[in-house]
Every structure is written in structure tokens, then in C-alpha cells.
Amino acid sequence: MNAVLRHRLLWPAVILAALLLTNLAFTDHFFSIEMKDGHLYGSLIDIVRFGAPLILVALGMTLVIATGGIDLSVGSVVSISGALACLRISGMDDQNSVSGVVAAAGLALVLSLALGAWNGFLVAGVGIQPIIATLILMVAGRGLAQLITDGQIITVNSGPYKLIGGGYWLTLPFGIIIVLAVLALTAVLTRRLALGLLIESVGGNAEASRLAGIRSRGVIITVYTFAALCAGVAGLMISSNVSSADGNNAGLWIELDAILAVVIGGTSLAGGRFSLGGTVLGALIIQTLTTTIYSIGVPPETTLLFKALVVTVVCLLQSPAFREKAFHRRRRPVAAPPAAEEKVRVPA
Amino acid sequence: MSVLVTRRRAVPRKYVPVLVTACLFVAMFAAGGVRYDSFATGQVVLNVFIDNAFLLVVAVGMTFVILTGGIDLSVGAVVALSTMISASLVTDQGWPSAAVIPLVLAIGAALGWAMGCIIHYFEIQPFIVTLAGMFLARGLCYTIGTDSISITDETYTALAQARVDLPGGMFVSPSVVIALVVVLVAAYVLHYTRLGRNVYATGGSEQSALLMGLPVARTKIAVYTISGFCSALGGVLLSLYMLSGYGLHAVGMELDAIAAVVIGGTLLTGGSGYLLGTVLGVLVLGLIQTIISFEGTLSSWWTKIFIGLLLLVFILLQRLISVRRRT
Numbered sequence: 246m247n248a249v250l251r252h253r254l255l256w257p258a259v260i261l262a263a264l265l266l267t268n269l270a271f272t273d274h275f276f277s278i279e280m281k282d283g284h285l286y287g288s289l290i291d292i293v294r295f296g297a298p299l300i301l302v303a304l305g306m307t308l309v310i311a312t313g314g315i316d317l318s319v320g321s322v323v324s325i326s327g328a329l330a331c332l333r334i335s336g337m338d339d340q341n342s343v344s345g346v347v348a349a350a351g352l353a354l355v356l357s358l359a360l361g362a363w364n365g366f367l368v369a370g371v372g373i374q375p376i377i378a379t380l381i382l383m384v385a386g387r388g389l390a391q392l393i394t395d396g397q398i399i400t401v402n403s404g405p406y407k408l409i410g411g412g413y414w415l416t417l418p419f420g421i422i423i424v425l426a427v428l429a430l431t432a433v434l435t436r437r438l439a440l441g442l443l444i445e446s447v448g449g450n451a452e453a454s455r456l457a458g459i460r461s462r463g464v465i466i467t468v469y470t471f472a473a474l475c476a477g478v479a480g481l482m483i484s485s486n487v488s489s490a491d492g493n494n495a496g497l498w499i500e501l502d503a504i505l506a507v508v509i510g511g512t513s514l515a516g517g518r519f520s521l522g523g524t525v526l527g528a529l530i531i532q533t534l535t536t537t538i539y540s541i542g543v544p545p546e547t548t549l550l551f552k553a554l555v556v557t558v559v560c561l562l563q564s565p566a567f568r569e570k571a572f573h574r575r576r577r578p579v580a581a582p583p584a585a586e587e588k589v590r591v592p593a
Numbered sequence: 594m595s596v597l598v599t600r601r602r603a604v605p606r607k608y609v610p611v612l613v614t615a616c617l618f619v620a621m622f623a624a625g626g627v628r629y630d631s632f633a634t635g636q637v638v639l640n641v642f643i644d645n646a647f648l649l650v651v652a653v654g655m656t657f658v659i660l661t662g663g664i665d666l667s668v669g670a671v672v673a674l675s676t677m678i679s680a681s682l683v684t685d686q687g688w689p690s691a692a693v694i695p696l697v698l699a700i701g702a703a704l705g706w707a708m709g710c711i712i713h714y715f716e717i718q719p720f721i722v723t724l725a726g727m728f729l730a731r732g733l734c735y736t737i738g739t740d741s742i743s744i745t746d747e748t749y750t751a752l753a754q755a756r757v758d759l760p761g762g763m764f765v766s767p768s769v770v771i772a773l774v775v776v777l778v779a780a781y782v783l784h785y786t787r788l789g790r791n792v793y794a795t796g797g798s799e800q801s802a803l804l805m806g807l808p809v810a811r812t813k814i815a816v817y818t819i820s821g822f823c824s825a826l827g828g829v830l831l832s833l834y835m836l837s838g839y840g841l842h843a844v845g846m847e848l849d850a851i852a853a854v855v856i857g858g859t860l861l862t863g864g865s866g867y868l869l870g871t872v873l874g875v876l877v878l879g880l881i882q883t884i885i886s887f888e889g890t891l892s893s894w895w896t897k898i899f900i901g902l903l904l905l906v907f908i909l910l911q912r913l914i915s916v917r918r919r920t
Contacts, residue, residue, distance in 0.1 A: 315720075373908050374861050376664070381908070384848060385901020391894035492894075501666075501724055514718045546739055549732030556725045557711075566716040 253511045256562050257526040260509075260555075264533045271541045284413045288536065290421070296532030297420035298323070298410075298479035300525055302499055303506040304431055305472030307524040310507050312468050313448040313516025314368060314375035319476035319503060321386025322360050323496025326353040326477035327484030328393040331401050340403040350409070354477045360386070361473025365466030383500070390492035400489040410486030420482050427475065432521055441519075444468060448516030502531055509559050530559070610858025610911055611870040618873055621880050629887045636763050641879035646768035647672065647830040648849055649875045653779045654823025655850040656871045657816040660783075661796045662863025663719040665817065667708065668824040669846035670730035671701050673839070675828020677734045680742035680838025683749065690748040698825045704730065705821020709814035723817075727847070734840030741839040744832060753833045768830045775826065779819075780868045792816060796863025852900060853878055856907050877903070 268288070269275045278287035293300075302319050309316045333349035334340055360382060367378035412419045435441030446454040447461045455461050479499070484490045508514060509530055510523025534555055538548050561567045626633025642649070651668050658665045675697045682688040682696070708726045712719050744750070756764040783789035791812040794802040803809050832838055857874030859866025881899050885891050 371909065371912055373912060377855060377861055377904070377908055380848070380851065380855075381901050381904045384852065384904065385898050388894040388897030388901065391892070392898070396892055396894065505721070505724065508718075508721050514720060546735040547732060548735075549728045550736060551732070553725050553729035553732055556721075556728065560717050560721055560725070561711075561715060564715045564717050566714065570714070 253520065254523050254526060256559070257509055257511065257523055257530060260559055260562075261526055261530050261533060264530065264537050268533070268537050268540050275540075280416070283416055285416050285418075288540075290418065292529065292532050292536055293421050293424070294418040295535075296528055297418075297424045298482045298496075299499065299502055299506065299532060300424050300528040301427060301475045301479040301482070302472075302496075303503040303510075303524045303528045304427060304521065305468075305475030306500075306503040307507050307510070307512055307519050307521060308431070308435070308444055308468040309375070309472045310504070310512055310514060311444045311448045311516060311519035312465055313451065314465065314469070315504065315514070316364065316379045316469060316472045317376060317500050318360070318364060318379040318382035318386055319472060319479075320496040320498060320500045321383050321390065322357050322473050322476035323480035323483060323499055324390040324490070324492050324494075325360065325386055325393065326357050326480030327495050328390045328399065328490040328492050329353045329356055330406070330481055331399040331484055331490035332393055334401045334403050334406055335399050340401060341405060343405045346403055346405040349406075350481055353481060354474060357473045357477025357480070358470055361470035361476075362466060364473065365469035368469060369462040369465035387493070390495070392492075394490055394492040396492070398489050398491045402488065406485050407488060408485070410482035410484070411488075420486075423478065423482070427478070428521065428525065431471075435521070440464075440467075445518055448519075503528075505556060506531055509556075509563070511563065530555075607865070608867075610907070611867050611873065613910060614857055614870055614873040614877060614907070618877050618880065621877065621884065625880070625884050625887065632887060635761065637883060638876075639759075639763055639765050639769070641876055641883055642769045642772070643766045644834075644882075645875050645879040646766070646772040647827040647834060647843075648846065648853065648878070649772045649872065650775050650823050650830060651827040651846060652850045652853040652871050652875050653775055653868065654820035654827075655847075655854050656857075656859060656866065656868055657779070657783070657792060658719075658820045659796075659851070659854050659859055659861055660792050660863055660866055661813060661816050662799070662861075663712070663813070663816065664723065664851070664861070665705075665708075665820045665824075666720065666723040666847050667704070667726035667730055668820060668827070668850055669843040669848075670727040670734070671704060671821060671824035672828040672831055672843040672846055673734050673841070674730040675701060675825045676832040676835065676838040676842050677737045677742070677840055678838070679749075679829060679832045680744050681737050683744055683746045684742050684838075690746055694829055697829055698822060701825020701828070702818050702822040705824070706814060706818040708821070709817030712817065713810050713813045719817075731840060737840075739840065741837050743837045749833060749836065753836055766833075768833055771826070771830065775823065776868060776872055783868055788812065788815060793864055796865075798864070849878060852904055855904060858907070858911065860911070 265275070272288065275288050278285055278290060280286075302323070306316055306319065330349045330353040333352060334346060337345045339345065364379050364382060367373045367381070368375050408414070408419050409423075410420055414422055435444065443454070443459055443464050446457070446459060447464050451461050476496075480496060483495055506527035507524050509527035510520055510525070512519040512523060534552060535548075538551055543551055622633065622638070651672060655665060655668060678697050678700065679693050682693045683690055704726060708722050711717060712722045752767055755767050757767060757770055758764050783792065791802070791807050794805070794807050795809050795812045799809055831842060835842065853874035854866070854871050855861065855874070856877055857866065857870025857872070859870055878900065881903070882896055885893070885896050885899075
């Protein structure tokens, strides 16, 4: 029992469950999933489907935060990637040609990779603080996206492109399949290979890991590139879902939601240990929150208030200092801060 | 050897980032003067002040927070909230402006104080706490109203249209005077009072400051309160500038404020930087917009690209300086 109470995913899981149960109280059949025309439908599917871009961006962000960094530029990468893909597709003679769409998406992803490598170069090569290094691309990237779209909203009418964000494959929405694939890939790369350990050690103590013979530069550049790639895919999904690219508003503030998802999932912004499962839970909490707001009929004007409230509660519950102060007298044994929340200091 | 070299330099190294920003401002102004007619006048500089008085005030508050090594993402939202509260109380409720303005300032300071307390006592990262604060303040804006509320109060309109005449036919708005007073007071506090010393000490190393017996808790809470107050004051100035309250005012202003502070040479790790740098940072940002509007053919997104490039140049420069200092 104690092991369950101390598990670091306990609080995120409790909150997600509470949110889902709230929905069930307000909407009948909230948990039911049904099959229509060979596609799965249901509120739960919708939450994952609409949350897919956020989950993707947050996955990349988790690895960046685990190295002790932060990536503010993902929102801009989202809009650049969508803008470039839509620009290419809108210029094609046959917008429904699969090869053309693949080439356009590939080009957008290559550009995302390059932008991520640039971030990584600034952080690891030049040694700029991550928040500032990525702020550059966050500010300039929005301008770049508008430059690509020429300040207009580019609309496309392409069946294959629509599949990425709005289509179905194997009865599931295609976006969910992409997320599952990326999640599996990330989990294998970080939990079955040494990469995860290297990332945690760089985040725990970059200097100590360098002395231990880890090429921290390579690791850091890799995570920023990966984060940008995830953002690029998310950008394709977002623009494909609405069949248009808006340089100004696509992915606006998604970096904040992604950072929030990572923190709610129990990964410390100071770097070190990270939890992919926690991040997915965190992103699902944020998406469920949005759904809940609609389903319980909170007026849309107070959406942000509600969000602020939940974010504060989640963060307070996760703070060892708060739990100690709040629950200290009544439940001493439980209130002891779990070791997992603290940054693991690697002795130099 | 390095001591000798340092001594021979006319300018201490710690002033170099501020000086570079100042040189850049002069260079941009000169380039604008050569390229466009009627650019190189004092009024153009004053107009930059007039159009950015609110940003200046907000950036001053941000400087305090960044000097302690923190960050405040809520400033833009608090600015919007202040405009919204002012507009709704003055226009819809008919309150006198003499009561509204102190109330708005108190609300901003209280919000900042609350965030500071959460950051310090519950040890949650400033990034996340002020992010929640940003959601809260924007949310409160939309709860008050989703539409823009225009302000027709006499005091507000009189203040908005007033001109403070300067010699040579130039003028500034009362907002600029307020902003400059804020800058002077803040510079005095930072450099000549205990609170200022504590701010630099906390930013330099919180651990050391704590061991030296400095009131770290009070300092950290104080800087967020100051930032909240400055944001609220910035909001009052913006409501004078726009003569309206709107939940979508000042979207992304936190980024402008952070960029101004960074361009002004303040390190985000805290403990190093000057208020004068922040003023110059705001001026440089304002001058970019002026040049782009003089150019006429450039689209607005070039502003963003230029600001990004400028940030890059400055950070590389700071990096170069700090690397050379270490070796």
C-alpha cells in the first residue's frame, strides 16, 4: 500500500481519474466507445485524438527538460512545419498525389530537424541558457512562419494530407497511431538503450557526466532535435486537421501547455529523472480538462480560470514542501516527500 | 596580466553589455536618419518613449525578478487585467478614476505577492507558478467581459490627450513622465538600498545569501510583488494609451519584456545587470518598430525576425564577454 501511495504517478493518475469521473457524472455514457462505419467513436477516443499533438510535443519536451533545459520554440516549430507543408501542397498540380504529400511532409520535418539542431547548437555548442536560446527561435520563428505563408492562411484540399490529423486507419484515428508509435519509439530508445540513462545523468549533473566520459553535447543536441521533430509532426497534425496553415495562431502557447504537462507528470524542471508515462498522463489531464469544461457547461469565459485553479492544485499537491506543511500534523508517515521527486545529485 | 589589461580599459567590463546596447541604439538611430527624411529628430526618440511607456514600466518590474534569477510570465496578463478592471469600473460602474487606479495597483501587487509566496514557501518553480498566474489573470479578464470596453471618463481622456511640452517644440505624454519616475525610483532602490543589495545577492547565489543571513524569503516575495505592481501600473498606462480595456491587450508582452531585459545585458541566471540596460533594451525594441513603420513596405513579421536576430547577437556577445572574463 505504501508503495502505491509513494508512487510518483499517483497524484497525476488520481487527478485524471477524478476529472474523468466528473465527466461521467455530467454526461451519460461518457466511457462508452462504439464502432461506427469501422471507426471507433467515443468521448475517450476524442480526448486522446484532440490531445495527440500536445502529447507529441510534451514527449519531446520531457527529454529536453530531463537534460535540465527547456524548449520555448516548439510552438513556432509547429506553425513553421504546418506552413511549409501546406505551402508545398497548395503549389502542387494534384493535391491528392500521395508522393507529393509525403515529400511536402518530409520537407517540413527536415526543416523541423534543422531548427531543433540549431537550438541544440546554441545550447550545447555556444553554451547559451536554454530558455533564452529557444526564446530566439520562439520570437523569430513566428515571423518566419508568417513569412512562409506571406501573412495569409493557406488552405489545402488534399485527401492524403487530411489523413495525418483527421483520418482513420485500422479503426483508430491516425493521430493516435502516430502518438503510439512515437511513444513506443521514445520508450524503447530511452528505457531499453543507454540513451535514457545518459539524458538523466546530463540533467542530474552535466559536469559530472562529462567527467564520467559522457558526450553531453551530443546528448543535448539530440534531445533538442527530437523535440523539434515531435513539434514538426504535431504541426502537420494540427494543420492537417483543419486543412489550413495559420502562421500566427497554429500552436500558439502549445509550449506552455507542454511544459505544464511535463511538470504535472512529475518531471522536475531542474532536470534529472523523467517520466514518459507521467508526461502522457499530464497531457491527457490538460486535454480532459478542456473536455470537462465543455461537458459540465462552464462558460467559455471562465475556462482559463478553471485551468489556473487545476494547475495550481496539481502543482501544490506535487510539491513536497506543500505536502509537508499541509499534511504534516495529521499524516506524518505518508507526508514524507518521496525520493523520486527530488533531483538526484550525482557526486562529481 | 589580465589585471593590467582590465585596468588599462577605460570602461569596466561589467558595463560593456549596457554600452553595446547604447551603441547599437545610436547606430540604428543614425542609420535611420541617413535613410529616411525627418527621422533624425528628437521627437522620434520621444515617440518611442510615448509608444512604449507601458512596456518600460513592465520591463522594470521584470528586471527585478530576473535579477533574483526568477522569471515572471504573468506580466502581460496582469497588464490586460488592469486595463479590463479600470475600464469596467470606470465605464460600467461609474467609479471615479482616483479610486480605480489605486485599487488596480493594489490588485496587481497582491497577485504578485501571492505568486511570490507560493514560489518561495512551496518551492514550486517560478516558471510554472507565474504561468498559472497568467492563466488566472487572463481568465479573470474574460470573466469581466469578452468584448473591448472603451473608456470615456474625463480624467482618463484628459490624461491621455495631455502633452508635456519640452523645449524645441517637442513633447511627451504624462505616461512617459510616470514611466521615467518609475525607472528612477527603481534604479535608486536597486543600487542604493538594502532591498537592492539583497536582490543582487539572492540572484548571485541564493544559498550564499541565505548563509549570510540575508532575508531571502522577503526579497523573493518582494520582487514578485514589485513586478505585479509594475505590471498593474503598465496596465494603467496602457489603458491611457488605448483608452480601452480588453482581455486580449498585451498578448505576448511578457516576451517583449524579457527580450528587453536580455538585450539590456541582464543575465537570466540572475545577479548581474543594470536598470539602464533595460531602458535601452526597450528603446531598441521600440526603434525597430519605428524603422519598420518608416520603411513602409516591410511586413509586420519582419519585426519578430529582427527582434529574434537581435536577441541572438546580444546573447552571443554576452557569451563572448563572459567566456573571456573566465579565462
